[in-house]
Amino acid sequence: MANTKFSCMILCLLLPFFLGSKADVGSLIPSSLFDKLLKYRNDNRCPGHGFYTYDSFIAAARSFDGFGTTGDDTTQKRELAAFFAQTSHETTGGWASAPDGPYAWGYCFINEQGVESTTDNFCTSADWPCVPGKRYYGRGPIQLTHNYNYGQAGKAINEDLINNPDLVATNPTVSFKTAIWFWMTPQSNKPSSHDVIIGRWTPTAADRSAGRVPGYGVITNIINGGLECGHGQDNRVDDRVGFYKRYCQILGVNPGDNLDCNNQRPFA
Missing domain, CATH: 1.10.530.10 (Lysozyme)
Structure with a gap:
């Protein structure tokens, strides 16, 4: 009688090879x-x-x-x-x-070019109340802009980007996540x-x-x-x-x- 347990182990090891990783x-x-x-x-x-x-x-x-x-x-x-x-x-x-x-x-x-010469806070949606003193200009690979994008992206990646938009310009993993979120959504x-x-x-x-x-x-x-x-x-x-x-x-x-x-x- 074949060793069923041994045969199963071999099959489990070889299955990824046949199916592809x-x-x-x-x-x-x-x-x-x-x-x-x-x-x-x-x-x-x-x-x-x-x-x-x-x-x-x-x-x-x-x-x-x-x-x-x-x-x-x-x-x-x-x-x-x-x-x-x-x-x-x-x-x-x-x-x-x-x-x-x-x-x-x-x-x-990292940051939107020329933004230093403007005072625009890019707060354009009442759905995501802006924080006084915070600006939602372009940051990161996709140049995430406007409070509604910061709000939605932050919610999706579990980061409070409305209160801390600078995280997109200081944490590279968060920065990439906002770009990929925009890409996928x-x-x-x-x-x-x-x-x-x-x-x-x-x-x-x-x-x-x-x-x-x-x-x-x-x-x-x-x-x-x-x-x-x-x-x-x-x-x-x-x-x-x-x-x-x-x-x-x-x-x-x-x-x-x-x-x-x-x-x-x-x-x-």
Whole structure:
């Protein structure tokens, strides 16, 4: 008679091999690749040098189920390329003649540039009462802005960002979490960037009539379409596409179609 217990142990050990292990962002983006993608993030010429660490990114990424781990290998890499591209544009320190080109300078800034010269507190929603003396300007990889985004993001990641918005600029794991939260979460009538890049979003008839079709371009529309989309060529859109193409090339994936939002009307 066979040793049933022994056979079960062998089967349990071999099962992950046959079924495949659950994808992990760390296996797709090892620290050496992270350094290659964000080549100058620790350069002394970047005001945010030393802030955006690999360990903080991995810790934040692993706290969102499905981020960078949904679909096949190409889909996973394309999502990570798109995420890094959009956030690199938001934090870029690149310029036309920069070493290794302008798209090697993502993650240079933590705080919104020029905010020191304004007094705007970006308190735009009564649903999340603002704290006197606190300002909800752009911080972190996605440049989280407005009190309602700080409130919702904080609730999702279990941090009080209404009372302490500066946490997004002082705690790199929290900072990455706010960016990934925004990426994974549908906004009002907009799909999530995650659903778009993994092919889960199906545009409505209204979307198609507005030119909003699946592809990287509609993610730009989600993030900043009101300012950048629907009026022909825009340098900001070109910058987002430039980062995306660079990261896709490094990751060895095709960027796909519909990369810009030049002919897409913004989401209402």
